[in-house]
Amino acid sequence: MNIFLGSSSSRKAEDDVLKIAMLIEKEGHHPFPWNKEGLFPLGNYTSESLRNICKQMDAAILIFHEDDLIWYRNSYVLKPRDNVIYEYGLFEGHLGPKRTIICRRGKPRIPSDLEGITYCDLDKEYQARVELIEWVRFLSPIDKI
Template identity: 60%
Template sequence: MNIFIGSSNSSESLKALRQIALIIEEEGHVPIPWNKPGLFPLGNYVLDSLRDISLKVDAAVLIFNEDDRSWYRNDSVLQPRDNVVLEYGLFVSQLGREKTIICRRGNTKVPSDLNGIIYCDLNKEFKAQSVLVEWLQFLKARKIN
């Protein structure tokens, strides 16, 4: 299976992206990180490229990291980069919820519509790895393509 991995460009997010890519590879699948050369060709519109990618991959992992500080109800909160949240919605609409997952690092504020989603907690590294492996095995067993 080809699995897209989306994140921000922050060093913490890219570190998580590499760790997730290694787990995907170890399970015999092909990680497709957003920063893979050639994935976003020059002259293309980013959203069109993302839609094309969503049609070619079997699953997607989006990393929600504490990237941006914003104000919410008179308090400062950390939230994932807006484009990563948008990409989650795009991949869910194309692939479905069971093939598109969120991995969260830190205590990120997420949009209220996403509050009920069960996510992979990257703060607990060992558990995160086992949860990701379990998800990959589930996809393989269901032969989701």
């Protein structure tokens, strides 16, 4: 199975992508981190490339970090990069909610429409590892929408 991994370009997020990619490979599947060579060809629009990537993937993991400091309701909060939230919506719309998951590091503020989703808490490393392995094993190429 092909599994897309999306995150910001922060060092911490890229470290999480690497750890998750190694876990996916160990389970016998193919990770496609957002920064993998060739995923975003020169001359293409990013949104066009993302739509093409969606068609090639069986599942997606989007990593939400505390990347951007914003002013929200009379205080500063940290939130994931806008592109990572957009990519979650794009993959979830294409692959469905069971094949598109959120991993969170820290307590980033996310859009209220996403607050009810059960996510993988990367701050709890052992639990996160167990949950991700269970999720990957639960997936089957036959179930693809």
